[in-house]
Amino acid sequence: MKLPDGPKSSPTMQLIRWIADPLAFLDSCAERYGDTFTLNLRNFEPLVFLSHPQAIQEIFTADPKLFDSGRGNKIVKPLVGENSLLLLDGARHAAQRRLMMPPFHGERMHSYSQLMCEIAEQVASQWNVGKPICIRAQMQEITLQVIVQTVFGLREGVRYQQLIPLLSAMLNMTDSPLSSSLLFFRFLQKDLGAWSPWGRFVGRRQQIYELLQAEIDERRERSQLQGNDVLTLMMSARDELGQPMTDAELKDELMTLLFAGHETTATALAWAFYWIHQRPSIYQKLVQELDSLGENPEPIAIAKLPYLTAVCQETLRIYPVIFFAFPRVTKAPMQVMGRQYDTNTTLFPCIYLTHHREDIYPEPNQFKPERFLDRQFSPYEYLPFGGSNRRCVGFALAQMEMKLVLASILSRYQLTLADTKPVKPQRRGFTVSPEGGVRMMVIGQRSPSERVSVGTASTSTQ
Numbered sequence: 233m234k235l236p237d238g239p240k241s242s243p244t245m246q247l248i249r250w251i252a253d254p255l256a257f258l259d260s261c262a263e264r265y266g267d268t269f270t271l272n273l274r275n276f277e278p279l280v281f282l283s284h285p286q287a288i289q290e291i292f293t294a295d296p297k298l299f300d301s302g303r304g305n306k307i308v309k310p311l312v313g314e315n316s317l318l319l320l321d322g323a324r325h326a327a328q329r330r331l332m333m334p335p336f337h338g339e340r341m342h343s344y345s346q347l348m349c350e351i352a353e354q355v356a357s358q359w360n361v362g363k364p365i366c367i368r369a370q371m372q373e374i375t376l377q378v379i380v381q382t383v384f385g386l387r388e389g390v391r392y393q394q395l396i397p398l399l400s401a402m403l404n405m406t407d408s409p410l411s412s413s414l415l416f417f418r419f420l421q422k423d424l425g426a427w428s429p430w431g432r433f434v435g436r437r438q439q440i441y442e443l444l445q446a447e448i449d450e451r452r453e454r455s456q457l458q459g460n461d462v463l464t465l466m467m468s469a470r471d472e473l474g475q476p477m478t479d480a481e482l483k484d485e486l487m488t489l490l491f492a493g494h495e496t497t498a499t500a501l502a503w504a505f506y507w508i509h510q511r512p513s514i515y516q517k518l519v520q521e522l523d524s525l526g527e528n529p530e531p532i533a534i535a536k537l538p539y540l541t542a543v544c545q546e547t548l549r550i551y552p553v554i555f556f557a558f559p560r561v562t563k564a565p566m567q568v569m570g571r572q573y574d575t576n577t578t579l580f581p582c583i584y585l586t587h588h589r590e591d592i593y594p595e596p597n598q599f600k601p602e603r604f605l606d607r608q609f610s611p612y613e614y615l616p617f618g619g620s621n622r623r624c625v626g627f628a629l630a631q632m633e634m635k636l637v638l639a640s641i642l643s644r645y646q647l648t649l650a651d652t653k654p655v656k657p658q659r660r661g662f663t664v665s666p667e668g669g670v671r672m673m674v675i676g677q678r679s680p681s682e683r684v685s686v687g688t689a690s691t692s693t694q
């Protein structure tokens with residue numbers, strides 16, 4: 233069956249545009265070809281991008297057995313390993329997912345809220361008035377500590393101290409379009425020793441896996457597997473034959489959560505700080521809402537604030553950190569919006585293009601939190617966390633974390649953007665992030681009478 237039209241340039245040229253400036257490439261394709269088009273990127277099967285809410289609905293509500301995603305995600309294998317949830321399909325995917333979801337939702341997740349506030353306050357307490365900071369890097373420090381704590385229940389110790397900088401260094405290796413090429417061109421993936429980019433990548437990955445193995449061994453020796461953390465749960469789990477997860481499986485799932493669970497939230501927070509400080513009216517409204525809760529509000533009260541919620545939603549609308557959902561590779565011939573697709577067609581629900589439709593979001597390039605107060609959007613119009621059986625495992629944790637970190641910092645510190653130039657989205661590995669990381673400055677602390685103390689007053693940084 234003929235696939236929808238798309239750019240006629242060579243697959244190499246298309247791949248270069250996809251790496252160098254993916255959002256501009258998607259915009260230009262949507263303008264020329266409409267809701268549905270096919271990209272031919274070098275080394276990839278043809279990829280059909282869809283952004284009409286009806287198409288997204290048809291895909292997200294179809295029987296998940298009709299699609300594979302894991303086999304279309306091979307590109308992330310060097311980062312997370314072959315046993316990662318991201319690469320699994322079918323029954324194995326469903327079983328691992330069931331195991332990994334609960335700690336990031338409901339009661340268990342709420343037990344982390346105090347910790348999120350404390351970590352945010354501790355990181356912000358290192359900032360000096362008048363000295364520029366890179367907000368993205370600072371947010372990464374917070375989100376990395378949060379995910380390490382939720383996954384391992386670890387907050388201190390030598391292993392923890394080693395893991396944090398190694399994970400950051402590994403991710404920072406792909407912080408620009410040029411360095412991200414490493415992930416897309418297999419010929420660059422050659423380990424030519426510690427001085428070569430791939431050699432350094434492999435070396436760091438090896439060190440991280442050794443630390444993960446040491447943690448697993450130690451837990452096993454201590455034998456009483458108790459606790460709320462994900463590693464404990466995964467080590468106690470047994471499959472239908474009564475078998476535990478192998479060490480290789482455990483390590484790949486830990487790596488998956490460590491990566492998927494902090495890089496994205498850090499970038500979303502950096503964008504949120506940028507948008508909030510770009511428009512004084514948004515800042516004023518938000519701070520007023522936070523102050524209205526008075527001293528020591530409960531994290532749950534913060535999470536329910538309507539304007540704060542709308543600011544976070546609009547942040548994830550305008551530049552969704554992951555700008556397309558995982559591929560849905562058809563396992564049987566199927567129709568989407570009346571168009572027939574053969575078996576083994578790769579369909580990509582395009583989050584960014586759906587979020588930029590004029591018919592749903594007038595003036596889509598403007599940051600307007602009010603849109604989320606004025607109306608509700610369906611899960612096929614607004615989908616920053618994807619949908620169906622692949623919907624983001626950490627969607628509740630990420631939203632809670634965004635709100636609590638923003639509230640903790642904005643209620644204590646007055647910040648300003650260090651540069652007045654508009655910040656553009658730039659590829660960072662598989663995500664889009666603010667170019668330059670958003671440079672900001674603390675210009676003062678908010679006086680105790682003005683500020684809301686989030687969580688507990690005893691952790692005050694003043």
Ligand code: HEM
Nearest residue numbers: 492493496497500554557558617618619622624625626630
């Ligand atoms: C603002 C932050 C985040 C955003 C925007 C985001 C977005 C996404 C998206 C778009 C997907 C693909 C969904 C699909 O194809 O339908 C995904 C999958 C996933 N996310 Fe997130 N995510 C975020 C934070 C997190 C956090 C905090 C965690 C871990 C606690 C996490 C873990 C995962 C995992 C494990 C998957 C794979 C799910 C599967 O294959 O079944 N993410 N995320």
